[in-house]
């Protein structure tokens with residue numbers, strides 16, 4: 001064991017949130033990153049930012065192949081996942097930057113495929129140490145997934161998600177945290193797109209979970225059906241000592 005290296009990283013942790021669309025990854029991610037002052041790493045946000053900044057002809061070259069931002073954006077808008085090498089390139093770049101800044105991480109929505117896991121998990125293990133990585137699997141039944149996504153809104157300013165199907169929440173017009181307008185996400189939360197996303201989630205995420213287990217990373221399963229506050233407290237119990 002390289003003791004000196006270990007000491008430097010010992011208070012830096014990584015929390016990986018997995019779960020189907022609408023399981024509450026975004027909500028819990030925000031709560032956890034606030035609680036521990038970790039960087040809230042949201043792949044969808046990193047992709048969206050990339051798409052916004054990129055010009056029509058922009059591409060990334062990985063192992064001799066060109067990945068065009070515009071083509072990736074089109075996949076994304078249909079509810080399909082972007083090309084995995086494209087996603088992991090952006091994600092790994094950002095992880096390295098954040099580690100250099102000595103940031104703990106909360107990852108929501110990445111890795112979400114076996115490919116991404118194989119690219120990202122070794123990097124996280126190398127930088128942060130396997131004992132500092134906590135994978136939390138938020139589980140909800142498919143019916144709840146559909147219901148929640150149909151009603152999901154996010155705030156315009158910070159993308160805070162409002163997932164609850166309770167009346168008090170459905171009547172909200174502005175974000176309780178920052179007062180910006182609540183809007184529906186274009187395309188992503190249409191019922192047809194959600195069905196595609198659920199199917200993709202199952203096909204691509206289950207092998208990932210098996211892989212993470214084999215890599216010696218602990219998977220903590222949490223029922224994501226109760227209210228965010230209840231789910232959050234359950235997660236905190238598992239993270240005791242962080």
Ligand SMILES: [Zn+2]
Pocket residue numbers: 155156157158159160175176177178179180
């Ligand atoms: Zn907000």
